[in-house]
Amino acid sequence: MMVCMLTDLEKNAISEHYRTIAENLPNFCPRPAQREMIAAIANAFSRTLTREQGKEAPTREGESIVVIEGPTGVGKSLAYLLAGGVMAQTRQKRLIVSSATVALQEQLVGRDLPFVVQHSGLEISFALAKGRARYLCPYKLYQLTQQNAQQSLLGFETPLVLWDSKPKPEELEVLRNLAEQFAARTFNGDRDAWAEKIDDGLWAKITNDRHGCLKNTCPNRAECPFFLARDVLETVDVVVANHDLLLSDISMGGGVILPAPEHR
Numbered sequence: 001m002m003v004c005m006l007t008d009l010e011k012n013a014i015s016e017h018y019r020t021i022a023e024n025l026p027n028f029c030p031r032p033a034q035r036e037m038i039a040a041i042a043n044a045f046s047r048t049l050t051r052e053q054g055k056e057a058p059t060r061e062g063e064s065i066v067v068i069e070g071p072t073g074v075g076k077s078l079a080y081l082l083a084g085g086v087m088a089q090t091r092q093k094r095l096i097v098s099s100a101t102v103a104l105q106e107q108l109v110g111r112d113l114p115f116v117v118q119h120s121g122l123e124i125s126f127a128l129a130k131g132r133a134r135y136l137c138p139y140k141l142y143q144l145t146q147q148n149a150q151q152s153l154l155g156f157e158t159p160l161v162l163w164d165s166k167p168k169p170e171e172l173e174v175l176r177n178l179a180e181q182f183a184a185r186t187f188n189g190d191r192d193a194w195a196e197k198i199d200d201g202l203w204a205k206i207t208n209d210r211h212g213c214l215k216n217t218c219p220n221r222a223e224c225p226f227f228l229a230r231d232v233l234e235t236v237d238v239v240v241a242n243h244d245l246l247l248s249d250i251s252m253g254g255g256v257i258l259p260a261p262e263h264r
Helices: 008-024 032-046 076-090 102-120 138-154 169-183 200-204 225-233 243-251
Strands: 095-099 126-128 238-242
Touching: 008 032, 008 076, 008 102, 032 076, 076 095, 076 102, 076 238, 095 102, 095 243, 102 126, 102 238, 126 225, 138 169, 169 200, 238 243
Parallel strands: 095 238, 126 238
Antiparallel strands: none
């Protein structure tokens, strides 16, 4: 059996931040189940074994896995964010929180994580990880809009090679608007940040896709929304993802979309 390797520094930090929350919230009621969950998570993370560079992966027997079920009201999000956030900082790793629903992701980034930062005194940074299909590809967008502008000046039709069918004027207008606002940096290239609904078929023509991505050879690499967002994930303490994204990253060997497994 592996001995728990939770340090006194980590134990004290978790206790102190939990106590700070209680002091900052007059109506806060410490819950035994919540404290038990915090301890279980911290202990599980403390037993995590990491592959050393140049060596074989360590033998594991489930010692770093903990499965917890709790009813509404236990305060599960606070428990795993507090324990995981402290452990991520002390062990110099990224904490990956993966959920099945967009609603929970938004709750974590918009409410739960800001709550922990505000009331616990634990200064953790965080970011939402999205699949590359949520981001536009500047290279594709500029190809469509600039080529269309040049052809229009010459009096020719838009080249159909870039389209399955002749584009509608309203589609070209949407693309021009996207390109102008992206170039002016009033739009960051995240589909979810665009106020109006974008047709799926139209978005598919300008979305980031790993099969057609030019990666580091792309002339627009420095302004690519996907790669800029990906770079941020390497600098924050907590990354909020979803199960599909996590499994996709694992299937590609890890560290392609999310931080590398040995760093998380």
